[in-house]
Amino acid sequence: MIPDTLDLFGEVISRKNKSTLQSSIGSRNNNVGLDFYPTPPIATIELLERETFTGGIWECACGDGSMSKVLEDYDYPVRSTDLVYHGYGEESSLNFLRSTERADNIITNPPFKKANQFIAKALNKADHQVALLMRLNYVSSDARMKFYKSNKVFPFRKLYVFSYRLPFKGSGNMMDFAWFIWDKSYKGEPTIDWI
DSSP states (O other): OOOSEEEETTEEEETTOHHHHHHHOOOOSOBGGGTBOOOOHHHHHHHHTTOOOSSOEEETTOTTSHHHHHHHHTTOOEEEOOSSOOSSSOSSOOOGGGOOOOEEEEEEOOOGGGHHHHHHHHHHHEEEEEEEEEEGGGGOSHHHHHHHHHOOSSOEEEEEEOSSOOOOTTTTTOOOEEEEEEETTOOSOOEEEEO
Protein backbone atom coordinates (compact mmCIF):
# COMPACT_ATOMS: atom_id res chain seq x y z
CA MET A 1 0.00 0.00 0.00
CA ILE A 2 1.35 3.43 -0.97
CA PRO A 3 1.28 5.84 1.96
CA ASP A 4 -0.47 9.20 1.69
CA THR A 5 2.33 10.89 3.57
CA LEU A 6 5.93 10.13 4.22
CA ASP A 7 7.95 11.18 7.24
CA LEU A 8 11.16 12.27 5.57
CA PHE A 9 13.90 14.11 7.48
CA GLY A 10 11.43 14.73 10.29
CA GLU A 11 8.79 16.36 8.10
CA VAL A 12 5.45 14.96 7.07
CA ILE A 13 5.07 15.86 3.41
CA SER A 14 2.12 15.12 1.18
CA ARG A 15 3.11 12.91 -1.78
CA LYS A 16 0.85 15.05 -3.95
CA ASN A 17 2.96 18.13 -3.36
CA LYS A 18 6.04 17.11 -5.34
CA SER A 19 7.19 20.64 -6.13
CA THR A 20 7.46 21.43 -2.41
CA LEU A 21 9.24 18.12 -1.81
CA GLN A 22 11.68 18.70 -4.64
CA SER A 23 12.65 22.14 -3.43
CA SER A 24 12.61 21.54 0.31
CA ILE A 25 14.65 18.39 0.81
CA GLY A 26 18.11 17.22 -0.04
CA SER A 27 21.04 15.48 1.51
CA ARG A 28 22.85 16.30 4.68
CA ASN A 29 26.23 15.58 6.17
CA ASN A 30 27.92 14.94 2.82
CA ASN A 31 31.28 13.26 2.97
CA VAL A 32 32.68 13.64 -0.52
CA GLY A 33 35.76 11.57 0.32
CA LEU A 34 33.48 8.57 0.79
CA ASP A 35 31.31 9.52 -2.21
CA PHE A 36 28.44 9.97 0.26
CA TYR A 37 25.51 11.88 -1.22
CA PRO A 38 22.23 10.77 0.39
CA THR A 39 19.45 10.20 -2.13
CA PRO A 40 16.74 12.85 -2.14
CA PRO A 41 13.55 10.96 -1.17
CA ILE A 42 11.72 12.22 -4.28
CA ALA A 43 14.03 10.06 -6.43
CA THR A 44 12.86 6.87 -4.72
CA ILE A 45 9.24 8.00 -4.69
CA GLU A 46 9.39 8.53 -8.47
CA LEU A 47 10.76 5.00 -8.94
CA LEU A 48 8.09 3.39 -6.76
CA GLU A 49 5.31 5.24 -8.55
CA ARG A 50 6.41 3.45 -11.73
CA GLU A 51 7.80 0.09 -10.65
CA THR A 52 6.84 -2.74 -8.30
CA PHE A 53 9.18 -5.31 -6.85
CA THR A 54 8.50 -8.89 -5.78
CA GLY A 55 10.13 -9.94 -2.53
CA GLY A 56 12.62 -8.15 -0.36
CA ILE A 57 14.97 -5.34 -1.27
CA TRP A 58 18.62 -4.91 -0.34
CA GLU A 59 19.71 -1.29 -0.15
CA CYS A 60 23.43 -1.99 -0.11
CA ALA A 61 24.72 1.61 0.07
CA CYS A 62 22.11 2.90 2.50
CA GLY A 63 24.04 5.81 4.00
CA ASP A 64 21.71 7.65 6.36
CA GLY A 65 18.68 5.65 5.20
CA SER A 66 17.21 8.24 2.84
CA MET A 67 16.26 5.62 0.24
CA SER A 68 15.53 2.79 2.69
CA LYS A 69 13.01 4.88 4.61
CA VAL A 70 10.96 5.52 1.47
CA LEU A 71 11.11 1.83 0.47
CA GLU A 72 9.88 0.88 3.95
CA ASP A 73 7.10 3.48 3.78
CA TYR A 74 5.93 1.68 0.63
CA ASP A 75 5.76 -1.54 2.70
CA TYR A 76 8.75 -3.30 1.19
CA PRO A 77 10.91 -5.48 3.44
CA VAL A 78 14.29 -3.76 3.25
CA ARG A 79 17.76 -4.81 4.33
CA SER A 80 19.92 -1.70 4.76
CA THR A 81 23.71 -1.99 4.80
CA ASP A 82 26.71 0.18 4.00
CA LEU A 83 30.48 0.05 3.99
CA VAL A 84 30.47 2.83 6.62
CA TYR A 85 27.78 3.11 9.26
CA HIS A 86 26.01 6.50 8.95
CA GLY A 87 23.45 5.94 11.69
CA TYR A 88 20.99 3.78 9.76
CA GLY A 89 20.66 0.10 8.93
CA GLU A 90 22.88 -2.68 10.17
CA GLU A 91 25.46 -1.29 12.55
CA SER A 92 28.21 -3.56 11.37
CA SER A 93 29.87 -2.38 8.19
CA LEU A 94 29.30 -4.55 5.13
CA ASN A 95 31.34 -4.30 1.96
CA PHE A 96 28.75 -5.08 -0.72
CA LEU A 97 31.45 -5.63 -3.34
CA ARG A 98 32.97 -8.45 -1.25
CA SER A 99 29.72 -9.93 0.01
CA THR A 100 28.53 -13.39 -1.03
CA GLU A 101 24.94 -12.77 0.07
CA ARG A 102 21.95 -12.75 -2.29
CA ALA A 103 18.73 -10.71 -2.45
CA ASP A 104 15.42 -10.76 -4.29
CA ASN A 105 16.04 -7.22 -5.53
CA ILE A 106 18.80 -4.65 -5.17
CA ILE A 107 17.94 -0.95 -5.22
CA THR A 108 20.56 1.67 -4.47
CA ASN A 109 22.32 4.86 -5.41
CA PRO A 110 25.82 3.42 -5.86
CA PRO A 111 28.95 5.43 -5.16
CA PHE A 112 29.74 7.22 -8.43
CA LYS A 113 33.34 6.01 -8.46
CA LYS A 114 32.31 2.37 -8.02
CA ALA A 115 29.31 2.21 -10.37
CA ASN A 116 30.85 -0.44 -12.66
CA GLN A 117 31.60 -2.72 -9.72
CA PHE A 118 28.14 -2.19 -8.19
CA ILE A 119 26.41 -3.05 -11.47
CA ALA A 120 28.41 -6.24 -11.91
CA LYS A 121 27.92 -7.33 -8.29
CA ALA A 122 24.20 -6.48 -8.20
CA LEU A 123 23.48 -8.42 -11.38
CA ASN A 124 25.25 -11.43 -9.86
CA LYS A 125 23.50 -11.22 -6.48
CA ALA A 126 19.88 -10.26 -7.28
CA ASP A 127 17.26 -12.87 -8.14
CA HIS A 128 14.63 -10.59 -9.74
CA GLN A 129 15.41 -6.93 -10.39
CA VAL A 130 18.14 -4.33 -9.97
CA ALA A 131 17.39 -0.59 -9.90
CA LEU A 132 20.33 1.80 -9.71
CA LEU A 133 20.12 5.57 -9.54
CA MET A 134 23.04 6.85 -11.58
CA ARG A 135 24.16 9.77 -13.67
CA LEU A 136 22.45 9.81 -17.04
CA ASN A 137 25.78 9.89 -18.86
CA TYR A 138 26.36 6.36 -17.58
CA VAL A 139 24.32 5.16 -20.54
CA SER A 140 26.83 6.58 -23.01
CA SER A 141 29.95 5.00 -24.49
CA ASP A 142 30.38 2.17 -26.93
CA ALA A 143 31.45 -0.34 -24.26
CA ARG A 144 28.42 0.37 -22.06
CA MET A 145 26.06 0.18 -25.03
CA LYS A 146 27.41 -3.26 -25.88
CA PHE A 147 27.07 -4.37 -22.26
CA TYR A 148 23.47 -3.15 -21.96
CA LYS A 149 22.44 -4.80 -25.21
CA SER A 150 24.37 -8.06 -24.86
CA ASN A 151 23.47 -9.06 -21.30
CA LYS A 152 20.77 -11.67 -21.93
CA VAL A 153 21.11 -13.39 -18.53
CA PHE A 154 19.94 -10.28 -16.64
CA PRO A 155 18.60 -7.89 -19.31
CA PHE A 156 18.59 -4.12 -19.10
CA ARG A 157 14.87 -3.30 -19.33
CA LYS A 158 14.23 0.38 -18.67
CA LEU A 159 15.82 3.78 -18.35
CA TYR A 160 13.82 6.42 -16.45
CA VAL A 161 15.34 9.82 -17.15
CA PHE A 162 14.68 12.65 -14.71
CA SER A 163 13.39 15.70 -16.56
CA TYR A 164 14.48 17.85 -13.60
CA ARG A 165 17.63 18.03 -11.53
CA LEU A 166 17.53 16.08 -8.30
CA PRO A 167 18.28 18.17 -5.20
CA PHE A 168 21.56 16.64 -4.03
CA LYS A 169 23.02 19.14 -1.58
CA GLY A 170 26.70 19.72 -2.01
CA SER A 171 26.78 18.41 -5.59
CA GLY A 172 25.97 21.68 -7.35
CA ASN A 173 22.86 20.08 -8.92
CA MET A 174 24.50 20.20 -12.35
CA MET A 175 24.14 16.49 -13.11
CA ASP A 176 21.37 14.64 -14.86
CA PHE A 177 20.20 11.39 -13.27
CA ALA A 178 18.21 8.33 -14.30
CA TRP A 179 16.98 5.07 -12.86
CA PHE A 180 18.60 2.09 -14.62
CA ILE A 181 16.41 -1.02 -14.34
CA TRP A 182 17.51 -4.60 -15.00
CA ASP A 183 14.93 -7.42 -14.90
CA LYS A 184 15.89 -11.09 -15.00
CA SER A 185 12.54 -12.13 -16.50
CA TYR A 186 12.51 -9.47 -19.24
CA LYS A 187 12.62 -10.33 -22.92
CA GLY A 188 13.05 -7.59 -25.50
CA GLU A 189 14.87 -4.35 -26.11
CA PRO A 190 15.40 -1.71 -23.41
CA THR A 191 12.95 1.19 -23.34
CA ILE A 192 13.22 4.77 -22.14
CA ASP A 193 10.75 6.99 -20.31
CA TRP A 194 10.88 10.32 -18.51
CA ILE A 195 10.08 11.32 -14.98
